[in-house]
Amino acid sequence: MKVSPRNIATTLQAPGRLRAIVLYGDDVGLIRERATTAAKAICPDLHDPFRVAMLGRADHARLEEEMTALSLSGGRRVIWLREGADDSLLEPLKRSLAQPSDALVIMEAPGLEARSKLRGFVEKDAHCALIGCYPEEGRALEGAIRQMLAAQEVGIDPDALGWMVERAGPDRAATRSEVEKLALFAGTGGRLGLEDVRACVGDAAGVSMEDAAFAAMAGQRREADAAAERALTVDGSRPTDMTRALLSHIHRLRRVRLAMDGGMSRADAMQQLRPPVFFKRTDSFGQALTVWSAPALLRAAQETQALELACKQTGSPDIVLTLRHVARLCSLAQQARRRR
Structure with missing residues (x-):
């Protein structure tokens, strides 16, 4: 069965009689976390060799054997395939589920496509759970960061949270690493302000992609090219990560542009955004608003979505396509500025 976003936490914390959980999507860190x-819901001690079997790509052939093995210390067992789950596991999984066992199979399958046979089978089987893991943004990301900090008994000011959300990368593991660093800095019972977060959060949290998005939509070609090149070739960001950063920025611009077209002032429209625009980026955000109309922003979003699909095609020159798209957005912004 496919698990809806609102039921994911409950399903993970209490798998019940589920026999298999398949985690797929673009956020590898979130897949590992879930x-x-x-x-841990089945076996709190993940180092227990009698109840937990962690299988790498080379160990996939042991799936059926591990599913039928007995727990010598009692309790349910976990068979955790930590990498490379794909359609080659469909038949072994079917045979394993046909055996009398209460073990839980967990498969990490970040590259599983929508037309995957394994995905189709798990989605239809009532004893299996299919869970999508995609980068969080906006209010969802705000809530996730608040929850992580609350677990460490640490509070955070709204402006500090907004600054961090704008810089959070597309990988949950990287975000959690930054949050843990902040929690250690604040200490139990502490509270984080804007200056605390700015002092602690590193550049590796997606700042280059954000720089590229803001510069591209403001028509700043040199800055956009440099930031995009750095993100894709130095920071290790994927082209699909860049397209999502661009889409997020374009959607926020369009939301404000539509509000302005409806009679709201630019300042009031920008204040409604959650998370708010970081104060050091308000000028760049405002420049983009002066040159992009709502219809043009919609077209830019559609073209960026098409780019993401093109980047996912096997063998596509995804980095080249992404850099070319960033340059095109800059060109469109510059042309619009000249017309005005």
């Missing part, structure tokens, strides 16, 4: 949550 797999860990499900595994």
